[in-house]
Amino acid sequence: MIKLVATDLDGTMFDSKGQIPQSAKETIQKYSKKGVHFAFCTGRGFMEMDEVIQRLPYMEYAITANGAYAFNAWTKQDMYKICIEPKDCHVIFSALKEKDALFELYQDGKIYCDKKLKQERYNYIPVQFHDLINASRELVDDMDSFIKNMKKGAIKLHSFFGSTTARDMTFEEIKNLPYEIVSQSMNELEINAKGVNKGFGIENLAKKLNIKKSEILALGDNFNDISMRNTSGTLVAMGNAVQPLKDMADFVTKTNDDGGMAFALNKFLS
Missing domain, CATH: 3.40.50.1000 (HAD superfamily/HAD-like)
Structure with missing residues (x-):
């Protein structure tokens, strides 16, 4: 039953x-x-x-x-x-920040996103999700500094990529890091604490x-x-x-x- x-x-x-x-x-x-x-x-x-x-x-x-x-x-x-500890968030972001990607961090009921979301969302996010994304994200001017200064961990890290090719290449580079990493059927990667x-x-x-x-x-x-x-x-x-x-x-x-x-x-x- x-x-x-x-x-x-x-x-x-x-x-x-x-x-x-x-x-x-x-x-x-x-x-x-x-x-x-x-x-x-x-x-x-x-x-x-x-x-x-x-x-x-x-x-x-x-x-x-x-x-x-x-x-x-x-x-x-x-x-x-x-949560993913702050130091681990920085390790993961360092591996992703030079990629053709839009990086997000989930923390304390909020979703923090790179400021380029405002101008470049059409390059990364399927159009059917634009309203949801715009309504739920808080833009960060400098994600690197934001993460370095974090006192709390993040429940999830997330990246939209400019193409599935960029996503797949990045997944191959980071898949052995000690975290839970899922490659989605769309152009994204989702990262959580191990297990x-x-x-x-x-x-x-x-x-x-x-x-x-x-x-x-x-x-x-x-x-x-x-x-x-x-x-x-x-x-x-x-x-x-x-x-x-x-x-x-x-x-x-x-x-x-x-x-x-x-x-x-x-x-x-x-």
């Missing part, structure tokens, strides 16, 4: 236009009322979640920043937070709720969802998911534009 559902957002719950299908809303509401716990499990940061939580009031928990920070969406109380990923987040939430691995259903579409495999009894890949996730999933549902989330929830929860 499934007691906890952990779901990705972009490409999974959201359709290709960034909307939440009505079928997903109604299905989540139905099973939430029956006692199933629902949790966002996303790479997004705290500042990017307010509107989503308002649109989906039956989602009880939020695992954000690829598993680094979790909170109760109903009470806004923190559940845990795992911190979406699977880690699901495992920690399940422990707090006294829920077994066999009672967990996870849904995703991208490379940063692969870590959910080891901590979820049932893994569902969207029909639009990357092939490695499909290959390891227990079930491949319909695409995010064809009601895939609702279809999978009804299959495993009914």
Whole structure:
């Protein structure tokens, strides 16, 4: 019996236009009322979640920043937070600052971004995310100095690259650093403290709720969802998911534009 559902957002719950299908809303509401716990499990940061939580009031928990920070969406109380230490943030930034990239740092509920975002966002960020990015970022004049003077760590570091070629070259250069580094299907890299990923987040939430691995259903579409495999009894890949996730999933549902989330929830929860 499934007691906890952990779901990705972009490409999974959201359709290709960034909307939440009505079928997903109604299905989540139905099973939430029956006692199933629902949790966002996303790479997004705290500042990017307010509107989503308002649109989906039956989602009880939020695992954000690829598993680094979790909170109760109903009470806004923190559940845990795992940071990259300031000195490690500087090591990572030093490896990235000369790249063709737009660097971001997630800290204390805010997302700090290089000031070139204002003029050059079209070179790095897919157009469908421009409104979200503009509304949630705080610009930093000198990121190097900002990081050197940090007293607290960051829950996540993130870079958008000018091309997938630049991203792939950078990933090869830094993949052996002692951190959790995920190369996404878009032109980005996400970096967390070692061992911190979406699977880690699901495992920690399940422990707090006294829920077994066999009672967990996870849904995703991208490379940063692969870590959910080891901590979820049932893994569902969207029909639009990357092939490695499909290959390891227990079930491949319909695409995010064809009601895939609702279809999978009804299959495993009914």
